[in-house]
Amino acid sequence: MRPPTLSSTESMPIPLKTILENLERSEKVECNLDGLFPKWQAALAKAKEQIPGIKILSDGEIVYLRELSPGCKACKAGTWDCIFTTTRCNIKCEFCYSPMALPMDYTGSVFGSTPAEIAGNHARTTITGVSFSGGEPFLEPKLLLEWVGWFKEHHPEQYAWIYTNGLLAEKGLLQELGKLGLDEIRFNTAATNYNHPRVMENLTLAAQSIPNVTVEIPAIPEDAAKLITNLGEWSRRGVKFLNLHELIYEPGTLSASMRGKRQSVILPDGHRTEINPDSRLLTFEVMKTVVDEDLPLAVNDCSLQSKILQIRGRRRTIANIAKEPYEKLVGDETLECYCVYRDENDYHFIHPDTLPEIHSQVPAYKVVRVVREAPLALISKPRWIAFEEE
Secondary structure (H helix, E strand, O other): OEOOOOHHHOOOOHHHHHHHHHHHHOOOOOOOHHHHHHHHHHHHHHHHHHOOOEEEEHHHOEEEEOOOOHHHHHHHHOOEEEEEOOOOOOOOOOOOOOOOOOOOOOOEEOOEOOHHHHHHHHOOOOOOEEEEEOOOHHHOHHHHHHHHHHHHHHOOOOEEEEEEOOOOOOHHHHHHHHHHOOOEEEEOHHHHOOOOHHHHHHHHHHHHHOOEEEEEEEEOHHHHHHHHHOHHHHHHOOOOEEEEEEOEEOOOOHHHHOOOOOEEEEOOOOOEEEEOOOHHHHHHHHHHHHHHOOOOOEEEEEOHHHHHHHHHHHHHHHHHHHOOOOOEEEOOOEEEEEEEEEEOOEEEEEOHHHHHHHHHHOOOOEEEEEEEEOOOOOOOOOOEEEEEEO
16 A cells, blocks of 8 residues: 555545545644553553452553442443533533533533434434533433433433432432442532532432442542542442542633643544543542541542543444444544545546455455544544555
């Protein structure tokens, strides 16, 4: 294979020219994860020495203590769908990285805008879990109950959970959600200073109606003392799982302007973000505290490494729907096909597996291999990453 020359594009069909032009216009970026990997490995090696029972899998992409929630398992496998029931919120957290560009009346997910549409697309994938998020989903309690009820009635096999800051998650709603079959509810206690009285009361009530109660928060180094001090209180109130996110300063969200130490990251798809390099170390400190104090908590390290694993899985899952009939999923993250053509009016896109047969039938035709990144949403512009002529 070789890159095209100026003269070789003259007789190309317009779709191929468009792909080439898009590829040439795209920004050339260099992923810097190779530089971060040794630091991650050093931190993981130290954690393994200090924390009895810690599980470190897939070179550190999956790290947890004791067990993982079924929802977290689905997330890490890329078989989870996050459904927004509202983008409105009743508080404004500086660490929030919900996309600010979404319209205020948005509902739905990357798979559609109604329960039936979403579920129809789920059926074409390997989705095993759904979450209901926002904003704050309890700001729209009627809609939340309708959506949870619909999915639990039509797809009871899917593990379902809700994200909330807890202020509005009151007894009656929690009992109703329990009756509907909600599997888990996740409280972001960092949104209200870790031990807000109303949130603690609602958290306790949740444990009486819903099988699994989780605290899911960012690991903020400046809040280490507050976090560690409240571990025992949360577990006494019925929390089973603790999910700690590596602190990310995501462009286009409130977190972008948050205080804290920063380290730039460029992901393989060119996305740029920043992390707090001390955040994951706090997660390991919490794990050690849980072991030392023998607290009945399972702790998940939801790190940037883990999110990269999740993104790979999500691309693989969505590719099942998004790929064209002539495209082939290569690995987890790319879609490959070939275009054979004689001139700009006589061309065909073909599946890679049929190339030898087509070659023998039309040996005089020119052949171009094109590759795009598997998308993260059904409706997204293709990101072309390779264009090679034979």
